[in-house]
Amino acid sequence: MDAPVVGLTTYRQQAAWGVWNTRADLLPTEYAAAVEVAGGVPVLLPPVGSPGAAARVVATIDALVVSGGADVDPGQYGAAPHERTAGWHPERDAWELALLTAAEAAGLPVLGICRGMQLMAVHAGGTLDQHTPDLVGHETHSPGGDAYGTVEVATEPGSRLAALVGAEVEVSCHHHQSVATHPGFTAVARAADGTLEAMEAAGERYCLAVQWHPETRVEIGLMAGLVAAARDHSDSRG
Template identity: 75%
Template sequence: MNALDSGPLIGLTTYREQAAWGVWRQRADLLPTQYAGAVESVGGVPLLLPPVGVPGAAEAVVARLDGLVVSGGADVDPSRYRSQPHPRTAGWRADRDAWELALLDAADAAGLPVLGVCRGMQLMAVHAGGSLDQHTPDLVGHEEHSPGGDAFGTTSVATAPGSRLAALVGEKLTVSCHHHQSVREAPGFQAVATAADGTLEAIEAPTDRFYLAVQWHPETVADIGLLAGLMEAARAYSAR
């Protein structure tokens, strides 16, 4: 059975955190189940990718994938984009930053389809030499993008006419979000969606390659368009 029979193999980057389940209290590699469920719902096969520090591991992993999702999570280390930490920037994970940046390097070399989600969009911008606004409420004057705790906010988003994103999700949509940082600059990308308050909500590469990122969380709702677009690109990549 090949990937065309079983469905594209989609890598999902993961957290590495202190966790609790059953009788266990220890560090674990984990990811909310919605990510894998969203991939499965559109015919893909999810593969979790915890941080790996072995040289060459990212290239070896990418060689086996048909697509990659850079998942949400903690803040990106500000030193990665030549900045000092804002008082509200905390908890970055050096191992995860290094691993995901290596995966993006390998994905670029292979032409692998990539979807970035929330932190994933921010990391893709930083990977391209861009920078972040470290506390979006300082700019927009409200906390609606991340209302606190484990609650998601909702944001109305308008997409850019003619963009790949607009073809996948339409001109306007309401999305689930949970972030206090956002992309300021993303060299080489096109800005393809914004919130009503001006926050950049999506970027995509101006090429035929599926290389797209959104600030919201498509895995939390029935956002079939984005995941279906990734699956279509992954199938075409696998066929090549």
């Protein structure tokens, strides 16, 4: 059986490696490694501005991961920037929103990770809380720098998420923003402080998003579920 192809959205920013220090399209290796371990073939999807490019890409992949990254432009959900909101990338926002539109039209399986969950909520017409510590009174979800926060998450019984990861799961988080409203999605996991940690769409299509970073813990459940859905999608297209 051919392994399904899973597209992973990427950063586009200044980066340094070897003798180079230049703009680059990149993504932490853990994402691609998690797809491969789950039985998929990872393909990186850097931002593209050409009309129709998103639909063309979606037609050639079997599933989509909207990866973590910078804050979403508050203008995308009609808000003024919070003083701690910074560094958004309009070209990436536009590309990933176009990919989500094309994925929905094609019935493509989708997994959102961290920023990916936030962008999926915005794509659906939802809004974000721009600085979660203002709501919960602590920095556990993003301790600072390159450190991940450790958060205990309770999942909703009967949800797709619970079937994949269990009733409770310890996760690695790195986010200072979170989803406030999410039309069309059901809340399926929360942290003890009430922060929404996962949401999923109703129906047979795998359309799930988590606020944490499963790729950092070799957490096979979510990615295995995505790859299984990708294989089914590939089979349905022949």
